[in-house]
Amino acid sequence: MEIIDGKAISEKILEEIRSDLEKRSCETPPCVAFIRVGDDPASVSYVNKKQKVAASLGIESQLHVHPVEITQKELLLEVSRLNADPKIHGILVQAPLPNHIESNVIFNKVDPDKDVDGFNVVNAGRLCQEDEEGFLPCTPAGIVELLSRSGVQTSGKHVVVLGRSLIVGKPAGLLFLRRHALGNATVTICHSRTADLSSVTRTADILIAAIGRPRFVTADMVKEGAVVIDVGINRVEDSSRKSGFRLVGDVDYDAVAPKCAHITPVPGGVGPMTVAMLMSNTVKAQKKALS
Amino acid sequence: MEIIDGKAISEKILEEIRSDLEKRSCETPPCVAFIRVGDDPASVSYVNKKQKVAASLGIESQLHVHPVEITQKELLLEVSRLNADPKIHGILVQAPLPNHIESNVIFNKVDPDKDVDGFNVVNAGRLCQEDEEGFLPCTPAGIVELLSRSGVQTSGKHVVVLGRSLIVGKPAGLLFLRRHALGNATVTICHSRTADLSSVTRTADILIAAIGRPRFVTADMVKEGAVVIDVGINRVEDSSRKSGFRLVGDVDYDAVAPKCAHITPVPGGVGPMTVAMLMSNTVKAQKKALS
Secondary structure (H helix, E strand, C coil), rough: EEECHHHHHHHHHHHHHHHHHHHCCCCCCCCCEEEEHHHHHHHHHHHHHHHHHHHHCEEEEEEEEEHHHHHHHHHHHHHHHHHHCCCCEEECCEEECCCCCCHHHHHCCHHHHHCCCCCCCCHHHHHHHHCCCCCCCCHHHHHHHHHCCCCCCCCEEEEECCCCCCCCCHHHHHHHHCCCCCCCCCEEEEEECCCCCCHHHHHCCEECCCCCCCCCHHHCCCCCCEEEEEECEEEEEEECCCCCEEEECCCCCCHHHHHCCCCCCCCCCCCHHHHHHHHHHHHHHHHHCCC | CCCCCCHHHHHHHHHHHHHHHHHCCCCCCCCEEEEEEECCCHHHHHHHHHHHHHHCCCCCCCCEEECCCCCEEEEEHHHHHHCCCCCCCCECCCCCCCCCCCHHHHHHHHCHHHCCCCCCHHHHHHHHCCCCCCCHHHHHHHHHHHHHHHCCCCCEEEEEEEECCCCCCHHHCCCCCCCCCCCCCEEEEECCCCCCCHHHHHHCCCCCCCCCCCCCCCCCHCCCEEEEEEEEEEEEEECCCCEEEEEEEEEHHHHHHHHHCEEECCCCHHHHHHHHHHHHHHHHHHHHHHC
């Protein structure tokens, strides 16, 4: 069993980006704008992390914080303003948004060529069309990179994705279906309505858990020798920690790991890759703007 | 075993559309423009059929025929002209296009709100986002209607799609995944790179064959009691026919049918549904234009 070290792989990717940016040191740096609504602790922490990593690469960032009472119309205006600003190459609206705001309406307002999160309708369509001009959502793109850099082949393999979200499940499925060296897999997408889930997940050569339920995937759901990618980042109470919680994945790691050929830990698996792919998308957005 | 009569079901849908249009008889009729490049006999036949059905419903149509030598730029200009014409509610560019033209570039030029074929990148993205404002590609939408009107439930069922095209395989997969009474299925998409294909197709409660290979699906690939939808329309030589050919599906019908709970024939299965859904999309496009 091999633990896929997402932290080490993501650092390698960040190093590649840093080196790429240094080569073009005469140019202005890329700039990404973050929009955060409210003060949800997880959102604050994610955006901080992204800004910190950006700074470490010489990528500029801006943070625009709005109160939870902001209206959808006001938020759309804010996005439009950033769309129109030529100094800003990438825009990321941190999810989740308050319930009175339709997330897709906001994501679809972001200029598709600044959509470093890959949630805009045009980029979802480009993924369906296998158009590499598009921006891929960071988490599924990170999973593909993790597998590729761990020497896991996908062609002809059975990839089972647990979860059908627009942010992970569906785009991951579409990525592994592509006519592409990192695609060409047979893809199954399961979800809460799937009948006899274990019988499906046990057929997976590569199992991607993205359902947001702590330790949901148990050992009996996994085939001997499978590759398991755990996308879950769930906070569970832990009174022994200063914070009062700790992070666990969607996979019951201790029981599942011994059966796997490869597995990602939580934290230190998919999480850091998501941030690295965001940086990669930001550099791509600047290149688009300059071309 | 029940044969799903696509002709009868499509006629019922056409009757509903006709009745809907008659109720609004004071308005101008919907109008759809067809663009055909060259004289490929199948394309000529498809467009003729679509125009004939449109006329039978009181839907106006235009046919714009271009020589195979037309450049991509000229074809884009033609699409732009039709996009700008307020009398035209729907635009369909008949595939396949000549090799020197990138089909997706043409499809993506069609105004998304006139895209009655559902191939535009924005409508592909809307399908991912489960946004019902979008236009669904006609063939997958027709399959969903066929099943629904035949009383076949999809929720919790395993739908296996054979084929990963942008036109059928992928959108069919996305449709059956939707959080929707006609979706909520577990979806597997297989293709030419799938290992041990039979072992996958045999797990299908609903098997959709869309690979364009005559009689590819044999009896040993189908589970007893499955529902089989045959999207293939393949011309095979037949010297006993005046035309010299006949149409067969992707399924070895005679051998497979006895195992099935439901099956569609070719012709008379999915084919007529595709045309009916095009008419439905054209009416929807007019409603969009008027709203």
